[in-house]
Amino acid sequence: MEDLVREWQDRLRRMIPGGGGRGIIIVAVLALLGFGAWSAYYTVPSDSVAVVQRFGKYLKEVPPGLHFKFPLGIDVATTVPVKRQLKQEFGFLTPGANDPYQGSRPREVKRETEMVTGDLNAALVEWVVQYRVSDPVKFLFEVREPSETLRYVSESVMREVVGDRTVDEVITIGRQEIEAEALTKMQALSTKYAMGISIDQVQLKNINPPQPVQESFNEVNQAQQEKEKLINEARRDYNKVIPLAEGEKDQRIREADGYRLKRVNEAEGDVARFSALLAEYSKAPEVTRRRIYIETLQDVMPGLSSKIIIDEQTRSILPFLNVDTPKGAQP
Template identity: 75%
Template sequence: MSNHDDPDNDPWRGHNKSLPDLNDVFSDNFRRFKQILPGGSPSSFVILIIIILLAGVGWTALYTVPSDSVAVVQRFGQYIKNVPPGLHLKLPFGIDTAKIVPVKRQLKQEFGFATPGANDPYQSPKGQEGQRETQMVTGDLNAALVEWVVQYRISDPVKYLFEVREPSETLRYVSESVMREVVGDRTVDEVITIGRQEIESEALLKMQALSTKYVMGISIDQVQLKNINPPKPVQESFNEVNQAQQEKEKLINEARRDYNKVIPLALGEKDQRIREADGYRLKRINEAEGDTARFNALYAEYIKAPEVTKRRIYIETLQAVLPGIQSKIIIDESTNNVLPLLNLDAQQGAKP
């Protein structure tokens, strides 16, 4: 006997029984559901259905837009309008959808490192991607590990949502491409030391141009370089070279400081001595010219009256000499011996 002929295997327990009536099944379940309702009346069931519908409408129609964002409303997937911050209504049950876009918030993307607690999945690199995106080759065929940050805002939420697929991820690719291009045009010394500001400015301009070209709806505000290091195998040697260069610059600055301190002082002393010599020269020349003029004038008067001039010169000389002599002895021309007139003891005790 086959399994099909076995009445125990028949789900309807035999071929003689007919299939259950669907109306009877629905009526039986509806009767049981009414017994669950308070009062068990059909009106209570209608009220419960209305309450559920109203709750569904309120849950799916009300939404709140934060103060730093706008909502982009779509109806069956088609863009309708932008909604400002606040409490708003939309068509319920998925007819209208509202996507919140933070247009007033400054966002950032980090390359080579990650800030803990970031909510944006595209803010920080994933896994080994961070180590890969920092490895760059400079223009002089050296390697460098470059870390940087891009700060941006969403300027046009419609373009941000609908023009480019995954605009945040696209921005990461654009930023990495531009930074590799800018770093590849410079030497490793410029990248690590003196060329940081130029790299930031050039990268910012190129990123802004590409974001405008790709219609990403993003406004890039700043590109800031963080840590820039040589590869780890040569990092210690590079630090020693960098330290030696810094020591060299330090010694050069100290030498310039001493030069600026000593040389102006020496130049000032030189000018002072030259002016003193010029003054002394003019003084001696003027004195010599004055003496010459006085002698010539005296000689002219001497020629006119030799005896008178000679006597006047003699008297003027005595007037200049005699006040300096403390003791004076005046004798007659006929006196031959002056010893009786000299008091030698008094002369010896007198002060010079």
Template identity: 65%
Template sequence: MSPQNESKSGPPDLDKVASEMLHKYKMLSGGKFKTGVSVLILVLLSMTAYTSLYTVPSDSVAVVLRFGKFQEVLRPGLHLKVPLGIDRVNIVPTKRQLKQEFGFSTPGATDPDQNINPNNNIRSTRSSISPANDQVAETQMVTGDLNTALVEWVIQYRIADPKNYLFEVRDPAGTLRYVSESVMREVVGDRTVDEVITIGRQEIEVEALRKMQALASQYVMGISIDQVQLKNINPPVPVQASFNEVNQAQQEKEKLINEARREYNRIIPLAEGERDQRIREADGYRLKRINEAEGDALRFNALFAEYQQAPEVTRRRIYLETMQEVMPTIKDKIIIDNAALGVLPLLNLTPPSIQKIKGQQP
């Protein structure tokens, strides 16, 4: 074909050229091309379906990002996402109670933010600084009376808003650690060392919880602090023995006070009961004497009225009534006639016991 005819026919058809090349490849491969493509497509579909499925645990929620932008929050269960890195899923444990420890570490802890580590250590980033030294450093605090105390504590918190937790603060767990240490130093610095070590623990926990939650809300961290609990509070090692003696003396003081109160509670009610009993007995005796005196006065008045009407009869009756009361009390009675003469009165001075012994002798 001449160049002139080629210019008239125009450029070659690309679809036709591709079809011819594909036909030649099929002829060379012996018909295996279709099977290989099918297998490749099936593998790609399987991988896409596998990467699209994910499960959210029962104590967590899923925060879905599409092209790096927040999309939605999904509840626990089985969900689908757009594959090939279009959707990214962050699992946030919203129903699990998390904690951070200060000054000590629990062996076997799985949460990296539970204890101090190089990622959340604000004092030093050198690898030569051991975590034990960092833990001691975060417990050293100055009290309001310019003394030093080693304070260990734990905070327990939950993730209340997963969106704010992930996007409002760059490192919410590390920020919470800094906030907790700052607040605890402020609260301890407002009290004396005796209050921190002995009687002020509960007040420190309550005030620290209130201030930590206020700062967490101010920074929009998406965190709800449930509890602040003080653990060991000790003085520095050089003065620890003296503080232990002071604590023992205070405990002995409290023991003696409690024993005195127990003795007070035992004796005072008995004394008060005895006092009330004697008062009631005195009132009863008073009423009895008054009634008896009034009765005697009425009886005497009645008797005197009768005496005025018949003096001799009344005198005789009084004599007989008196003798009736007296005579039964006399053991031996001797009746002598007024006309009897020559009777010698005898006063026996021998005790009855001696008379009884003499009477038994032969």
């Protein structure tokens, strides 16, 4: 820009002899107009909105795209990423982060992670808070340095939540409950302070005991995991054997019920048949007796190998029975 101004000054001096002062004024005016035209337009990214201030007073919000404003500092447009998920890291810092409030300062890393649990044990807790800007106006004007305020809120809430639990819950089984409770409390404080921030997720990262007792704690943790493993194996065997035994028991019971019903039905059928036979026998005893006699002979006679029929009315013929003939031979 300065080179361009000097070039125009030189041209005007050559064009206006003896009018160097006047030429400088003209050049300055042209430069001012050019700078004003250059600063009159601005572009808002697709994941952001711009908050426009006129003489420092809030004017409006503008959507993504190319826009124009009054130049020379009359209107000031501040871009706020409302569709981008932001994050803050506690106890560590991702290399290459652009946000100065994203990660812990080197001198604050140890202090942020050192916490005392409810059973008066120490733990080193690292976590991440993911959030979005939900209200750009509140984010810019209601709280001074909202990102830094969010770090203080997050640290305060996490110390409170960790302080309500034992060290075993914090390191092993209570991680999900801690994340859920911390998310709820952080969002409540953000709303109370009108920070214009929406908390999306709180995620615990590394949770370790202090360095002097870390080796002993790892041994205890391994023993706890081995215990859980044995319990799970026992439950697996239980779930495998017990249902099989229950099934066999039910099968035996059903078989016994079926056999019982079969015998009861057979007995009831025999009773009904005998009752019917008795009723017929009572009507004609002689006929029924003869019919039973004949039916019995029909069942018995086919099983005999030889048959001897004697007529009781024959008196003059000597009955003869060859007892020496082998069974099954022709006489």
